[in-house]
Amino acid sequence: MAAATTPEDLAALMTRVASGERAALRQLYEATSAKLFAVCLRILSDREESEDVLQEVYVTVWRRADRFDGSRASVMTWVSTIARNRAIDRIRARGPMAYADQVEDLDIPDGGVSAEALLVTAGEEGRLWDCLSELDGRTENVIRTAFFEGVTYEALARRMDTPLGTVKSWVRRGLAKLKGCLSQ
């Protein structure tokens, strides 16, 4: 199912979810839950918490489906933003200790994306990865860490033992480069 679901299929499902059709939510779940579960696991590194968050995500989707606007966002972006925000809320609720990771953490290559996933990644996913890899390694890592861990500038600066302003300018410059690269 997941492979055969186009963005248009997902958008049509969302309309049905918004009108209160549980069967449509079930289909949306079948099509998207494995990706969203991977996102939760990547951010939280904890199975039980990821399951809790995944449950919250689909309840949120159900309740807010009427606010989804297909002309402004894709379903995948909308649902994965909910998942990421919920997971980030959860990780931040663990308290400041959650940010106390060692500096070396940032140097560990990202384990969340398997080699074969990168090989088969095409289209937009592939383009983003290409553009990310064009950034210098440090900026790429900082952006990925921020995305997957919801780490604030302050925590990034502490982790990297670098002034906050410096980290902020790395990220901002990196994002500007990404935008330029993606628009080519």
Next chain:
Amino acid sequence: MSEAPELSESEAFAAEHALGVLTSAERRQAEARMASEPAFAALVEAWRERLTPMATALTAIAPPQNMWLRIERSLASNDNAPVQRMVRFWRGATAGSLTLAAASLAAAVMLANRAPTVVQGPPAAGGSLLDASLVSQSGAPVPLFVAAYDPTRKALIVTSLVTPNNDPAHVHELWVIPADGKPRPLGILEPGKTRVIPMSEKLLPSLAAGSALAVSVEPPGGSPKIDAPSGPITAVGKLAKI
């Protein structure tokens, strides 16, 4: 990669919000700006679209088998879809059971005549102050009944706004449908009158915000079934905290 032009302050903030690098206070600020500034919201959304491939490129991991069941179970109390769907389902469920009505009539009359249970023991928390307006189910939504739950008295006060007429063949029966979707009978409402209905400890959990109240048209004495109306639903409303 050649040096890209700097992002405007607004776009940089939007991108940072999409990336997730803002503090909780800044995130709230960004959300508030999104709500009030469509142009800023569009910037955030564009950045979310740009960055989402990082998430979708992750290798899919199937959640545990029982996950959907867990989600489905937690939907009931969060169900914001119109109560009408519940009523529709209900009508379908009751239509086929009319033939059983006569058989269970005697039992229903006996139940209806039972003295109310007097609950002894320590007073339990009576819940919150709730109210509901029950509106008509055909034509324009007109309030036909109003209800309020008084936690100090542990009683539901219901007023019928229906003009009294002489129809000895029908009565109005009140039901509460909590999150589990199973209707519980609360008694007969007389047109134009107010009734104070004491709530048993057993019924108290049903009186929660989000539970539906419904009125059905029944033969005298009420629905022959104790767990569902037998006649059409005339008015429906949801309990909400005052």
